[in-house]
Amino acid sequence: MTGKAYQYIKARDAVMRGIFLFCAAFSILALSCICVFLFANGLPFIAKTGISNFFGRKWHLSSGAYGILSMIAASFYVTALSTAIGVVIGLLTAISLYKFCPQKAVGPIRQMINLLAGIPSVIYGLFGLIVIVPYLRDHVSPNGIGYGILSASLVLAVMVLPTIVSVSLDSLNAVPGSYYEGALALGATKEQSVFKVMLPAAKSGVLAAVVLSIGRALGETMAVIMVIGGSPVMPKSLFQSVRTLTANIAMGATELSGDAATALVATGVVLFFFTMLLNISFSLLKGEANGER
Amino acid sequence: MGKDNAHKREILIYAACKFASLAALFICIIALVAVIAFVAIRGLPYISMQLIFGDYGKYPSIKPALLGTLYLIAISVSIAAPIGIGSAIFLTEYTKSNSRLVKSIRIAVETLAGIPSIVYGIFGYLVFVVALKYRYSLIGGGITLSIMILPVIVRSTEESLLSVPRSLREGSFALGSSMVRTIFSVVLPCAASGIVTSLILAIGRVMSESAVLILTIGMVVNKVPKGFSSPGTSLALDVYYFGSHGYPNEAAATGVVLLVLVVTINIIATVLGKKYGKGDLANE
Numbered sequence: 001m002t003g004k005a006y007q008y009i010k011a012r013d014a015v016m017r018g019i020f021l022f023c024a025a026f027s028i029l030a031l032s033c034i035c036v037f038l039f040a041n042g043l044p045f046i047a048k049t050g051i052s053n054f055f056g057r058k059w060h061l062s063s064g065a066y067g068i069l070s071m072i073a074a075s076f077y078v079t080a081l082s083t084a085i086g087v088v089i090g091l092l093t094a095i096s097l098y099k100f101c102p103q104k105a106v107g108p109i110r111q112m113i114n115l116l117a118g119i120p121s122v123i124y125g126l127f128g129l130i131v132i133v134p135y136l137r138d139h140v141s142p143n144g145i146g147y148g149i150l151s152a153s154l155v156l157a158v159m160v161l162p163t164i165v166s167v168s169l170d171s172l173n174a175v176p177g178s179y180y181e182g183a184l185a186l187g188a189t190k191e192q193s194v195f196k197v198m199l200p201a202a203k204s205g206v207l208a209a210v211v212l213s214i215g216r217a218l219g220e221t222m223a224v225i226m227v228i229g230g231s232p233v234m235p236k237s238l239f240q241s242v243r244t245l246t247a248n249i250a251m252g253a254t255e256l257s258g259d260a261a262t263a264l265v266a267t268g269v270v271l272f273f274f275t276m277l278l279n280i281s282f283s284l285l286k287g288e289a290n291g292e293r
Numbered sequence: 294m295g296k297d298n299a300h301k302r303e304i305l306i307y308a309a310c311k312f313a314s315l316a317a318l319f320i321c322i323i324a325l326v327a328v329i330a331f332v333a334i335r336g337l338p339y340i341s342m343q344l345i346f347g348d349y350g351k352y353p354s355i356k357p358a359l360l361g362t363l364y365l366i367a368i369s370v371s372i373a374a375p376i377g378i379g380s381a382i383f384l385t386e387y388t389k390s391n392s393r394l395v396k397s398i399r400i401a402v403e404t405l406a407g408i409p410s411i412v413y414g415i416f417g418y419l420v421f422v423v424a425l426k427y428r429y430s431l432i433g434g435g436i437t438l439s440i441m442i443l444p445v446i447v448r449s450t451e452e453s454l455l456s457v458p459r460s461l462r463e464g465s466f467a468l469g470s471s472m473v474r475t476i477f478s479v480v481l482p483c484a485a486s487g488i489v490t491s492l493i494l495a496i497g498r499v500m501s502e503s504a505v506l507i508l509t510i511g512m513v514v515n516k517v518p519k520g521f522s523s524p525g526t527s528l529a530l531d532v533y534y535f536g537s538h539g540y541p542n543e544a545a546a547t548g549v550v551l552l553v554l555v556v557t558i559n560i561i562a563t564v565l566g567k568k569y570g571k572g573d574l575a576n577e
Contacts, residue, residue, distance in 0.1 A: 009471045016473045017387060023379030027401040027447070030440045034408070037419045092317030100311050101318060109322065116325045118559045119552065120501030122529045126548050127328045129536050130335055158324045165321065191307035219409025221504035226536055246411050253418065253508045268415040272408065279407040
């Protein structure tokens with residue numbers, strides 16, 4: 001009788017272990033499915049169109065020109081500009097939260113920033129649409145166009161701020177306090193210790209924040225398509241309707257079919273490839289940041 | 294004397310850096326507050342019963358979007374929660390060393406977390422619309438979203454499982470409990486609030502998401518969804534639709550509704566996480 005009960009429990013344990021294992025392996029399964037579906041649909045299309053056509057300058061569907069170079073360029077500019085703005089402001093914010101602002105205020109400010117990290121990206125896009133685009137159009141733009149790379153970069157810079165601030169603040173906080181005290185003891189001012197000792201010591205964490213925000217800016221769709229304009233042309237100015245990789249996919253998706261739809265999938269493959277590169281460099285950086293301490 | 298001047302200049306430069314950083318803090322706070330403030334100011338006057346509960350006719354309404362969002366939450370969380378919790382249990386309870394399997398599972402979860410949502414959208418489109426020929430549907434969008442929120446659930450559930458003290462498990466084993474019994478009667482109840490927090494965060498993620506849905510659920514803004522298999526829309530998608538189709542005021546009003554919901558959910562998650570955080574558990 002006890003033998004039977006024991007065997008039942010043992011069998012139940014084995015079954016549940018199998019179920020949990022399946023759940024855990026599901027992630028691998030899902031990831032493989034995503035890769036297979038993307039590549040199986042996208043790569044043949046790239047091969048069929050030809051590398052030079054697909055990475056060419058011209059996107060003109062009715063004449064069979066599927067060049068996405070202009071979108072790669074637009075994505076590159078938007079990502080670079082938004083990350084540059086976001087990192088400068090975000091990192092400085094993290095530094096001031098770390099040592100320079102009243103310590104009582106740090107808790108509430110951090111909570112607010114965490115809360116803002118959860119705001120839907122489409123809200124940032126809407127903010128861009130009703131505030132930034134009209135402002136740039138009326139007051140800044142030389143040609144009367146508000147849409148374009150500058151609007152998208154500003155919107156994205158605000159959007160990635162919470163990420164940059166909290167990741168770099170965490171990595172600053174992880175630097176041993178004795179570094180700071182040591183620098184002070186050697187006669188450095190408070191500011192010198194922070195900028196010359198603590199910041200370099202938190203370098204890899206800050207770099208991880210940068211890579212993370214590059215990934216978000218590159219992969220963001222909704223906030224961008226509301227302010228970018230959407231013309232598939234080579235970006236020549238900050239104030240000009242252009243189209244990023246993500247915008248290309250989202251804008252075409254609901255209307256296209258056949259070859260044109262597959263072209264969007266192929267665009268997705270390119271985007272996927274870029275994000276994977278970023279992910280790999282992020283995990284390498286994170287490994288380095290953890291290894292240091 | 295020259296050295297003294299250089300020294301003074303350096304101190305001044307770094308003091309300037311300090312002021313730059315305080316200025317950045319100011320800009321950062323202003324920018325983030327501005328996002329909410331401008332959307333709220335623009336949208337609040339346009340919130341009306343017609344907008345929220347009315348039928349979509351002459352005037353736009355977000356009733357279809359509210360229902361669609363509920364459907365999406367129900368579908369995606371009911372799929373992702375069991376799988377995510379099960380997978381976190383496997384990773385924390387059943388594996389000791391960094392075996393190859395565990396490593397590859399972790400890499401897969403991290404990678405899933407890093408994929409842009411529009412790529413998930415393409416995947417959902419290829420699977421449900423192209424391969425299964427099922428056209429645009431809430432169920433397709435929900436299933437795609439469930440894969441997307443899986444990493445959120447796995448990671449935070451794992452964290453709360455890890456915060457359950459080892460001694461509780463050992464005590465349970467010492468009393469003769471099996472592994473399954475220990476998990477279900479000791480570990481999971483202790484980690485329950487953390488797991489609930491992770492599910493709430495996942496719901497917030499589903500509500501915020503729109504790029505996946507634009508490719509999978511069809512953005513039908515004017516019809517109330519009839520069931521899981523009908524096409525539909527969501528609140529976030531409505532914000533985009535109104536915004537890009539010449540209704541910025543309605544977009545802002547919908548944005549306010551979405552903001553209120555998302556912020557409430559995040560606050561609930563934060564409060565829960567704090568109330569039953571790691572500290573309390575260790576004291577028990």
